[in-house]
Amino acid sequence: MIDKELFADLGIPADYGRDPRRPTYTDAADLEEVEPNIVGKPQRLAPSTAQSWRQMKQTAALAGVELLLVSGFRSIRQQTDLFRQKLAAGREIEAILRVNAAPGFSEHHTGRAIDIATPGTRPLTAEFETSKAFVWLTANAATFGFTMPYGRDNAFGFEFEPWHWSQLKLRSKRSASIQV
Ligand SMILES: [Zn+2]
Numbered sequence: 001m002i003d004k005e006l007f008a009d010l011g012i013p014a015d016y017g018r019d020p021r022r023p024t025y026t027d028a029a030d031l032e033e034v035e036p037n038i039v040g041k042p043q044r045l046a047p048s049t050a051q052s053w054r055q056m057k058q059t060a061a062l063a064g065v066e067l068l069l070v071s072g073f074r075s076i077r078q079q080t081d082l083f084r085q086k087l088a089a090g091r092e093i094e095a096i097l098r099v100n101a102a103p104g105f106s107e108h109h110t111g112r113a114i115d116i117a118t119p120g121t122r123p124l125t126a127e128f129e130t131s132k133a134f135v136w137l138t139a140n141a142a143t144f145g146f147t148m149p150y151g152r153d154n155a156f157g158f159e160f161e162p163w164h165w166s167q168l169k170l171r172s173k174r175s176a177s178i179q180v
Pocket residue numbers: 108113114115163164165
């Protein structure tokens with residue numbers, strides 16, 4: 001659901017959601033607490049994703065790879081607050097939209113997407129691509145149902161996000177027909 005008033009308030013173009021590359025999501029109803037993130041903030045995931053995450057993390061650890069949680073579930077409200085904080089800090093809305101989906105459009109609303117970090121690289125930067133953790137994820141994450149939707153030149157128009165892994169599948173016919 002697009003909140004027209006909210007979009008106008010934040011300066012998000014009214015036709016943002018008309019782009020078929022941008023599916024909408026609602027807040028997950030069923031969530032489970034997982035470990036706190038790298039700055040000690042409690043995090044939640046959808047129960048099945050929480051289970052996959054724990055298994056993936058343990059398997060990676062056996063291979064000597066440390067996977068750390070940066071961000072799991074984020075509500076539409078939290079996404080809105082994030083936009084307001086960035087705008088208040090002087091960021092342009094166009095720049096924000098290249099790295100953050102508009103409220104109602106983030107995979108994090110579903111509790112089935114996670115941002116992952118590893119010791120030795122700065123969280124939420126392209127540096128993550130150079131880590132042993134990224135190489136491991138590229139080879140093994142699919143076994144746990146995770147894919148990386150925001151690769152280089154991704155069909156969604158987002159910047160390269162090697163840290164963002166999700167269990168969401170492309171759902172609509174329109175999304176599925178996009179050539180990645
Ligand atoms: Zn993410």
